[in-house]
Amino acid sequence: MNELLVFVCDGAPVRGEIVSISTAWQAVLERRDDPPAVRHILGDFVGAATLLSASLKFDGTLIIQAQSKGPIQLLVVECKSDLSMRATVKLSVDPSEIAPHASLGELLDAGNSGRLVITLDPSDREPGQPPYQGIVALQEQHGGVIKPVSSAAEAIGLYMQKSEQLETRIWLASNDTHIGGLLLQRMPDSGGHVHLDSQNAAEGWIRIQTLGETITNEELLTLAPETILRRLFLEESTENGVRSFPPRQIRFSCRCSRNKVADVLRMLGEEEVQGILAEQGAVETVCEFCAKPYRFDAVDCLQVFKTDLLSDATRPPSSGH
Numbered sequence: 001m002n003e004l005l006v007f008v009c010d011g012a013p014v015r016g017e018i019v020s021i022s023t024a025w026q027a028v029l030e031r032r033d034d035p036p037a038v039r040h041i042l043g044d045f046v047g048a049a050t051l052l053s054a055s056l057k058f059d060g061t062l063i064i065q066a067q068s069k070g071p072i073q074l075l076v077v078e079c080k081s082d083l084s085m086r087a088t089v090k091l092s093v094d095p096s097e098i099a100p101h102a103s104l105g106e107l108l109d110a111g112n113s114g115r116l117v118i119t120l121d122p123s124d125r126e127p128g129q130p131p132y133q134g135i136v137a138l139q140e141q142h143g144g145v146i147k148p149v150s151s152a153a154e155a156i157g158l159y160m161q162k163s164e165q166l167e168t169r170i171w172l173a174s175n176d177t178h179i180g181g182l183l184l185q186r187m188p189d190s191g192g193h194v195h196l197d198s199q200n201a202a203e204g205w206i207r208i209q210t211l212g213e214t215i216t217n218e219e220l221l222t223l224a225p226e227t228i229l230r231r232l233f234l235e236e237s238t239e240n241g242v243r244s245f246p247p248r249q250i251r252f253s254c255r256c257s258r259n260k261v262a263d264v265l266r267m268l269g270e271e272e273v274q275g276i277l278a279e280q281g282a283v284e285t286v287c288e289f290c291a292k293p294y295r296f297d298a299v300d301c302l303q304v305f306k307t308d309l310l311s312d313a314t315r316p317p318s319s320g321h
């Protein structure tokens with residue numbers, strides 16, 4: 001089950017999404033060796049990335065990055081508009097040093113250094129045009145006291161609150177085999193099929209949120225989206241109408257390639273690469289998202305820089321070389 005279900009309510013200005021990911025999540029995990037507390041945070045952010053990506057009218061890649069000076073140095077989840085995704089984590093400590101139940105605050109907000117960055121990179125972006133990017137700190141002020149956020153759902157909620165016009169609620173759960181999530185978004189009170197007066201609209205939004213709040217982690221992790229929708233909104237569906245669309249599929253997919261690794265070698269420069277060749281006999285690297293190994297021996301490296309020279313020849317000569 002790797003499905004995302006979108007639904008709309010006829011009696012409330014609400015658009016919702018329910019996601020359930022299993023084999024696509026296992027495909028991420030089997031390529032990695034993260035400690036349990038890190039897997040849990042990564043899983044929640046994978047769920048969030050699919051929910052946010054599906055909520056946007058946008059063709060491109062949504063990238064969630066969490067960065068800190070804590071044990072999790074960088075966490076990246078990428079989800080394309082076709083709901084193909086990949087994810088990685090970079091730790092600054094040995095995995096054995098991370099406690100099994102370490103919190104998001106402990107792992108991602110050491111010294112209030114945690115940041116959440118969400119980038120929308122449209123597929124038709126012109127070269128040189130920057131992608132849209134929003135950043136929030138992973139802390140909240142409570143009566144003058146700064147507290148780190150406690151979960152990925154809270155971090156995403158904070159982000160939405162600070163950057164988005166639409167009110168959004170999100171629930172996330174993950175374990176070693178499954179990810180589940182629910183997103184509720186308040187749509188404009190009128191327009192589309194919904195025409196409600198402001199009091200009915202406000203009441204409807206509260207009613208749907210109250211129903212959403214009854215969702216449990218157990219349900220999110222074990223039930224199909226259609227079942228969750230039926231259970232949670234049975235009465236709403238009977239009395240006011242709730243309609244869902246055909247479920248969308250989520251899959252794991254990595255976009256790494258030998259050509260992209262060759263580009264990285266060109267950026268390192270021929271001198272650096274020759275140094276690695278002299279020391280190790282070949283340049284070996286592993287994709288940080290899918291763990292696919294890449295090996296460039298001396299002949300491959302020669303080829304890499306031959307191509308560079310050819311493309312350089314078409315450019316005006318730069319000074320200093």
Ligand SMILES: [Zn+2]
Pocket residue numbers: 254255256287288289290291292
């Ligand atoms: Zn890869």
